[in-house]
Amino acid sequence: MQEFSLTLxxxxxxxxLASHFSKEACKSLLNSSQSGxxxxxxxxxxxxxxxxxxxGGEGKGKVALEIKGDKxxxxxxxxxxxxxxxxxKVPEPDFxxxxxxxxxxxxxQTKMDLVRYxxxxxxxxxxxxxxxxxxxxxxx
Amino acid sequence: xxxxxxxxxxxxxxxxxxxLDANTGKQLKEKIQGMVDKDDKRLILNLSGVEFIDSxxxxxxxxxxxxxxKAGGEIRLCCLQETVRSLMELTRLHRLxxxxxxxxxxxxxxx
Numbered sequence: 100m101q102e103f104s105l106t107l108x109x110x111x112x113x114x115x116l117a118s119h120f121s122k123e124a125c126k127s128l129l130n131s132s133q134s135g136x137x138x139x140x141x142x143x144x145x146x147x148x149x150x151x152x153x154x155g156g157e158g159k160g161k162v163a164l165e166i167k168g169d170k171x172x173x174x175x176x177x178x179x180x181x182x183x184x185x186x187x188k189v190p191e192p193d194f195x196x197x198x199x200x201x202x203x204x205x206x207x208q209t210k211m212d213l214v215r216y217x218x219x220x221x222x223x224x225x226x227x228x229x230x231x232x233x234x235x236x237x238x239x
Numbered sequence: 240x241x242x243x244x245x246x247x248x249x250x251x252x253x254x255x256x257x258x259l260d261a262n263t264g265k266q267l268k269e270k271i272q273g274m275v276d277k278d279d280k281r282l283i284l285n286l287s288g289v290e291f292i293d294s295x296x297x298x299x300x301x302x303x304x305x306x307x308x309k310a311g312g313e314i315r316l317c318c319l320q321e322t323v324r325s326l327m328e329l330t331r332l333h334r335l336x337x338x339x340x341x342x343x344x345x346x347x348x349x350x
Contacts, residue, residue: 114262118291138322145293149261197335199301202294209329 101128102167109152109160109179117148117164121175128168133231139210140175140229146203147177147225155181155223163222168231175211175227183223186216250281250349252342256288264299271303271314280312283345287318297332304335315345 103124107113121144125137144164151162160180167174192201208214213228251274259267274282284300286292300316307314317339319327327333339345 111262114260115258118258118260141291142293142322142326145260145291145295149293149295153261192330194331197301197332199298199305200294202297202330206294206326206329 100167100169102165103127104163104165106161106163109155109157109162111149111152111157114145114148114152117162118145121164121166124166125168125173128166128173129231136229140173143207143210143227144175144177146206147175147227150203151177151179151181151223151225154184155179170231172231173229175229177225177227178222180221181223183218184216186214250283250346251279252283252285252346254285254288257290259286259289259292259296259299261293261295264296264302267299268302268306271306275306275310275312280307280310281349282307282312282314283342283349284314284316285318285342286316286323287320289320289323292323292326294326294330297326297330301332301335313349315339315348317342317345 103120105117105120107117118141122137122141125140126134129137148162148164155162163178165176165178189204190201192198192205207227211227212230213226215226217224217226253270255267257263271282284303289296304314314336315338316336318341319338324333327336337345337348339348
């Protein structure tokens with residue numbers, strides 16, 4: 100499995116760098132027929148990085164991004180050093196009142212096939228998996 | 240990087256280009272706040288050059304809409320790229336804005 104990683108200070112000014120890195124990493128992991136999901140993957144990384152900085156304590160700690168994949172799936176791991184959260188306690192966006200925020204996790208869950216959240220040695224890790232073909236193991 | 244170009248006109252047309260996200264959205268909010276403070280309350284945002292938007296970028300558009308509304312003004316959007324339109328529909332924020340295919344149609348709607 101090919102793997103790319105990048106660790107950055109938790110600063111929102113570095114969002115476009117993280118986004119560019121992820122796009123190039125995903126490009127090299129996907130074949131030409133799969134390039135249609137590149138925009139979704141860039142979006143997902145942008146949402147995850149923004150949340151990692153926002154809730155991980157902006158300017159305090161680091162955010163680590165890992166992207167790996169093979170023919171079956173592509174996995175994005177976004178790690179932060181904040182207080183963490185419970186994935187099943189995050190509320191749905193407030194669609195009726197046109198909220199200015201609160202859509203990040205909803206977008207991630209909509210665009211990815213599998214979303215898990217774990218804590219390991221001072222790191223909170225958001226694991227995001229996209230299956231690349233219908234017959235991939237783990238794909239419903 | 241987000242570039243904001245003031246195209247002038249009866250109602251103010253702003254052409255946005257680049258990324259609209261958590262890092263650049265505040266630029267847009269400051270620009271709109273400045274215009275509303277100068278009594279420019281009929282604003283058209285041309286998004287044709289916005290090549291990437293995320294939920295924070297959409298949030299900044301909502302914030303701008305509310306800034307203008309609070310001052311008795313209005314904001315129209317035009318020329319959305321497919322990725323922008325698609326995310327707006329996913330978050331259901333397309334129901335908040337009046338969206339037009341081109342600046343002229345948005346301009347006429349103000350008339």
